[in-house]
Amino acid sequence: MATIKDIAKHVKLDISTVSRALNESPRVKESTKKYIKRVANKLGYQKNDIARGLATKKTNTIGLLISDISNPFFAELTKGVEYEANKKGYSVILCNSNWDPKKERDSIDVLKGKRVDGLLIHASMGLTGIYKKEYKDDKIPEVFLGNFFDHKDYDEFYYVSIDNIKAAHETTSYLISLGHRRIAHITGNITKDNKGYNILIDRLNGYKLALEEAGIKYNNDLILETSPGISSSCNITKEFIKEHKYVTAIFASCDIMALGVYKAIFDLGLKIPLDISVAGFDDIEISSLLNPKLTTYEQPKFEMGSAATKILLDLINGNKPEKKGLILKSNGLIKRESCKFLEH
Amino acid sequence: MATIKDIAKHVKLDISTVSRALNESPRVKESTKKYIKRVANKLGYQKNDIARGLATKKTNTIGLLISDISNPFFAELTKGVEYEANKKGYSVILCNSNWDPKKERDSIDVLKGKRVDGLLIHASMGLTGIYKKEYKDDKIPEVFLGNFFDHKDYDEFYYVSIDNIKAAHETTSYLISLGHRRIAHITGNITKDNKGYNILIDRLNGYKLALEEAGIKYNNDLILETSPGISSSCNITKEFIKEHKYVTAIFASCDIMALGVYKAIFDLGLKIPLDISVAGFDDIEISSLLNPKLTTYEQPKFEMGSAATKILLDLINGNKPEKKGLILKSNGLIKRESCKFLEH
DNA sequence: TTGTACGCGTTATCAC
DNA sequence: GTGATAACGCGTACAA
Numbered sequence: 001m002a003t004i005k006d007i008a009k010h011v012k013l014d015i016s017t018v019s020r021a022l023n024e025s026p027r028v029k030e031s032t033k034k035y036i037k038r039v040a041n042k043l044g045y046q047k048n049d050i051a052r053g054l055a056t057k058k059t060n061t062i063g064l065l066i067s068d069i070s071n072p073f074f075a076e077l078t079k080g081v082e083y084e085a086n087k088k089g090y091s092v093i094l095c096n097s098n099w100d101p102k103k104e105r106d107s108i109d110v111l112k113g114k115r116v117d118g119l120l121i122h123a124s125m126g127l128t129g130i131y132k133k134e135y136k137d138d139k140i141p142e143v144f145l146g147n148f149f150d151h152k153d154y155d156e157f158y159y160v161s162i163d164n165i166k167a168a169h170e171t172t173s174y175l176i177s178l179g180h181r182r183i184a185h186i187t188g189n190i191t192k193d194n195k196g197y198n199i200l201i202d203r204l205n206g207y208k209l210a211l212e213e214a215g216i217k218y219n220n221d222l223i224l225e226t227s228p229g230i231s232s233s234c235n236i237t238k239e240f241i242k243e244h245k246y247v248t249a250i251f252a253s254c255d256i257m258a259l260g261v262y263k264a265i266f267d268l269g270l271k272i273p274l275d276i277s278v279a280g281f282d283d284i285e286i287s288s289l290l291n292p293k294l295t296t297y298e299q300p301k302f303e304m305g306s307a308a309t310k311i312l313l314d315l316i317n318g319n320k321p322e323k324k325g326l327i328l329k330s331n332g333l334i335k336r337e338s339c340k341f342l343e344h
Numbered sequence: 345m346a347t348i349k350d351i352a353k354h355v356k357l358d359i360s361t362v363s364r365a366l367n368e369s370p371r372v373k374e375s376t377k378k379y380i381k382r383v384a385n386k387l388g389y390q391k392n393d394i395a396r397g398l399a400t401k402k403t404n405t406i407g408l409l410i411s412d413i414s415n416p417f418f419a420e421l422t423k424g425v426e427y428e429a430n431k432k433g434y435s436v437i438l439c440n441s442n443w444d445p446k447k448e449r450d451s452i453d454v455l456k457g458k459r460v461d462g463l464l465i466h467a468s469m470g471l472t473g474i475y476k477k478e479y480k481d482d483k484i485p486e487v488f489l490g491n492f493f494d495h496k497d498y499d500e501f502y503y504v505s506i507d508n509i510k511a512a513h514e515t516t517s518y519l520i521s522l523g524h525r526r527i528a529h530i531t532g533n534i535t536k537d538n539k540g541y542n543i544l545i546d547r548l549n550g551y552k553l554a555l556e557e558a559g560i561k562y563n564n565d566l567i568l569e570t571s572p573g574i575s576s577s578c579n580i581t582k583e584f585i586k587e588h589k590y591v592t593a594i595f596a597s598c599d600i601m602a603l604g605v606y607k608a609i610f611d612l613g614l615k616i617p618l619d620i621s622v623a624g625f626d627d628i629e630i631s632s633l634l635n636p637k638l639t640t641y642e643q644p645k646f647e648m649g650s651a652a653t654k655i656l657l658d659l660i661n662g663n664k665p666e667k668k669g670l671i672l673k674s675n676g677l678i679k680r681e682s683c684k685f686l687e688h
Numbered sequence: 689t690t691g692t693a694c695g696c697g698t699t700a701t702c703a704c
Numbered sequence: 705g706t707g708a709t710a711a712c713g714c715g716t717a718c719a720a
Contacts, residue, residue, distance in 0.1 A: 005698095013707085014706065015697095015707090015708095016706075017707075020706085028705065032705085048457070048697055049459065049698095050398050050696090051696070051697030051712090052697075054394050054698070054711095055697080056699060056712085061437075070416065070419045070423060070629070075414045079440060079442075082438070086447075091454055092438065093405075094426070094436065096422075112390050113391050113393045115394045230630075288607075290633070290634070291634065349713075349714090358691045359714085360716075361689085361691075363715060364689095371689065371690085372689065372690080373689060376689085392714070394714095395696090395712070398715095400716095401696075690719100694716090695714100695715090695716095696714090701709085702709085704706085704707075
């Protein structure tokens with residue numbers, strides 16, 4: 001593969017001139033620039049970002065650490081990240097932890113080893129605590145996507161999120177306004193695992209708040225915790241419904257879990273919303289294709305990705321935003337068909 | 345950030361010894377190895393893959409070029425790629441073309457600039473023709489994911505796929521066996537755009553074959569072409585149904601398009617499968633959650649990704665598989681609820 | 689078992 | 705406007 005040295009030999013100019021020409025330096029004659037480029041082309045020259053990275057200490061690459069690319073929420077978010085990054089000439093290395101704490105931690109090392117210019121992190125439990133101790137010193141710019149360690153860290157890290165408490169509050173209140181009082185909430189393993197699930201904790205708190213306002217006593221038995229996948233959500237919901245027949249509504253902390261709930265209810269021969277109302281969170285594209293269409297709280301997924309990336313690139317280029325946190329606007333609760341008025 | 349030079353200074357040994365120790369070279373005393381590693385740890389040393397890459401001409405990174413990460417088919421495939429790559433110590437840089445030919449071409453350059461060790465490509469129209477001319481010479485290992493340029497290239501490139509002709513043939517035949525004769529087929533822009541959609545062409549040919557066997561005349565009006573997204577598929581299907589009321593079944597070339605078809609049919613106030621039967625392709629996870637559950641031809645998505653990656657890593661390490669193409673086994677047609685016997 | 693010296697392909701800082 | 709040369713951080717023959 002041709003290098004600038006090869007080009008230099010061909011055009012009988014110095015390697016440094018070639019470098020400048022290829023980088024559009026103004027301090028090189030237009031004609032020689034053209035000439036050099038033509039030769040470069042002819043030799044099939046391709047820039048070597050590795051060598052350049054070593055010299056400039058920049059890779060024009062950012063790392064994206066998420067939990068599950070199969071979840072359309074993350075897929076959309078990833079698109080937002082890629083869009084914004086590519087627009088500014090950056091590539092993104094994707095790391096999927098698959099909800100595996102060890103993989104999550106390892107990924108950070110891999111990414112740092114590759115000298116990414118910045119990190120975009122949707123943390124799950126893997127990073128809790130440990131992260132802060134280990135990496136606090138040699139910090140590279142990083143922005144968190146909603147989820148990070150602990151609420152205490154809200155003013156220590158950059159992040160992009162929506163107001164999850166408000167969102168869950170609104171959704172739960174809607175269910176209550178329909179007459180529901182026995183409302184279950186299905187969420188991630190927020191108590192079993194470490195912390196690090198602050199967005200889910202926020203949603204749980206929003207749920208609690210709505211209950212409290214309505215004078216409904218919070219019941220811990222109505223909280224289902226499992227990993228955020230369709231089948232795990234389905235299984236736990238099935239068990240749950242069998243033992244808690246009196247529940248009339250289920251609020252899922254993400255649409256993927258709502259899908260599992262749907263499947264569980266169908267499998268048990270029950271009907272949505274006739275027997276049980278279901279509300280979700282995220283508004284992934286297929287939510288409106290389900291039958292019945294899922295009522296869910298929208299998250300600006302693509303925008304979360306692009307906004308976080310924008311901040312990260314600012315950070316990389318030395319521009320610190322005034323506030324650490326960016327709370328995005330949501331389209332709110334999308335009322336569709338999966339929740340109905342509770343008749344007695 | 346500490347370098348091996350810093351470590352060398354600390355332990356009062358040569359930088360080369362440090363390098364060897366960190367790379368588990370057998371030619372360095374165990375005790376000094378331990379010592380060096382301890383110091384490295386204390387200094388917070390992190391390996392610099394950029395510098396290493398320059399020295400070794402290896403990046404332990406592969407590039408993955410796909411069309412749309414929002415499509416669960418690609419998400420699953422990506423997971424397979426990541427799984428296999430990570431297992432062997434490779435990272436993957438993801439490039440999403442979003443069906444944009446220009447972006448697709450550009451991505452290849454970016455990836456090569458970053459000196460990835462190999463390329464995994466699900467080509468769409470962007471690479472057709474051009475690709476072969478431009479990059480034929482300085483080839484880096486590459487494996488195609490089902491889709492590539494032209495059927496003529498089948499023995500020129502490495503690829504992993506399923507037998508798409510057989511699959512589409514089987515699916516269409518099933519529809520025919522249910523009594524359907526006016527069967528539409530919705531697919532990508534295979535005639536409008538360039539070639540480069542050989543898997544879709546294969547599926548179309550399987551469809552034609554089945555019709556032919558059944559003595560049904562192929563009708564070009566029943567082929568809908570659009571970009572493989574939910575809303576585009578929905579729109580074109582709506583228009584189509586209005587003008588072709590006599591159609592009793594629609595075979596979609598991927599599940600995402602089947603979703604669009606579902607939406608179109610619902611929006612028109614029709615019922616699946618009562619008014620129109622629908623068959624898909626891929627068997628993405630939500631297919632079985634739809635109401636009615638989608639009948640679809642399964643593709644081993646994760647395995648396609650992992651198998652292709654395995655081949656690519658073999659190629660990278662100098663082991664050429666005997667055959668260029670690997671045809672994976674599928675679980676075949678998953679018969680669910682979206683197709684029914686046609687009554688007269 | 690450890691040290692020396694060079695190269696990887698580029699950018700950057702001087703000169704001229 | 706162009707050239708010479710020293711980095712960048714690491715791996716690796718070749719010596720010792």
